[in-house]
Amino acid sequence: MDSQTANMAGDVKRHRLSTRLWHWLNAALLYTLFTSGLGIFNAHPRLYWGQYGANFDHPWLTLDRFPGWITLPALYNLSMSRHWHLTAAPIFAFALLFYMLWSLANRHISRDLAFRRGDLLPRHVWQDIKDHARLRFPTGQAALRYNVLQKTSYIAVIFGLLPLIILTGLTMSPGMNAAWPWLVELFGGRQSARSIHFITAFALAGFFLVHILMVMLAGPLNEIRSMITGRYKLPQARP
């Protein structure tokens, strides 16, 4: 988000190339991972807490199979779901790692994502919540900065949910259990890790829905264009 290059049309340079590339790569990968993940889940649609869990054990959640319109492939095929999932997963994990390092190096994290002094004052947070509830989005120069709810959700996703879903995914691997035994200890067992993986996937799906809603409310063309070309038209203040 650089504000110094505003041109005559009121366009500004908004998203860095690294952010834009990662955004669209993630869109494709998370979509593949979510849908193939539901396909894998369908092989045993029960979730447990602890080290073990199978048909004779007590599940905390039992679901019907997810329907074909949301699974990859549409027709139940555990092998193909796993191939999609396990191909996309390492690309997704390394992309996150590179994005984190890149964003640290180009100061995206410290400039744009880190909370600034005053951001977390209750009065400020409350004001932001009220603005969101009234769908009153920032205009002019203020639209160039992430607001505190945006920062909170981006930080929670990048440094919370995404690493969590990668680590719980690795914890389900018997090979990784031998390589990194601390993983299974960290999550309290393979079946707990599977449950956390599932919950995190739906937390990300929730983020995705709110994210799409916000893009649509804030002006989808301008927002999508800014994520493709990097250029953003500054919203003008309401009269």
Place this chain on the structure above:
Amino acid sequence: MILTRRTLLLGASAALAGCDRLGRSDTVREALFSADNFHKWAQRSLMTRDALAQEFRPDQVSPLFRANGTANPNTPAYKALWRGNFADWRLSVTGLVERPLSLSLAQLRALPHREQITRHDCVEGWSAIGKWRGVPLKTLLDGAQLSDRAHYIVFRCADDMGGGRPYYESIDLIDAFHPQTILAFALNDQPLSVANGAPLRLRVERQLGYKQAKYLMGIEAVATLAPIGGGKGGFWEDYAGYDWYAGI
């Protein structure tokens, strides 16, 4: 631009249909299937050769150990062995070995044992913890004097998966000589039940359930997996496209 929920859903299904179609292209399938090589390489790089699978305390064992796959081979030959309490059963160790072996259950039981309480992870997602007792595979391979030309160990099973295709599996020598890789004849201090693979099954603890071949009849040391079965190294690998390296 108005995006309704309906167009979003249509878009999502169209993308999925696209992925489905991609999944049927040979090039894409080849790329997707090759991810297994990456996982094998990455996991083997991150672990020492003899890194152990987690072992558990007796109080952590699953109350009931779920059996999966073939519940009973039910072939006339297997039924005859079962009726005789497996007294006539023999495990053959053949292929690229200097001294082929043929071992009875009593002979296997007389060899040094290993006991391990480990977690069985099915490819479907469930897990069961059980206490296995058996002979380290290394003991048999050393006894049979494995040839330098051998790269894989193939496990031949008594269960016919239909159309005369017997179950089989294979592992490489890293897993074959791993200290937790045993040929188990007891589960939770009982002789192996028919549902769990009587009289003998493989435990290869750093991989998923379908590698744990049940109803073992023979072990064969080979240089390459290509001429065996469908050439992919195992029944599910051949017929369902499962990964040969099942560490993930």
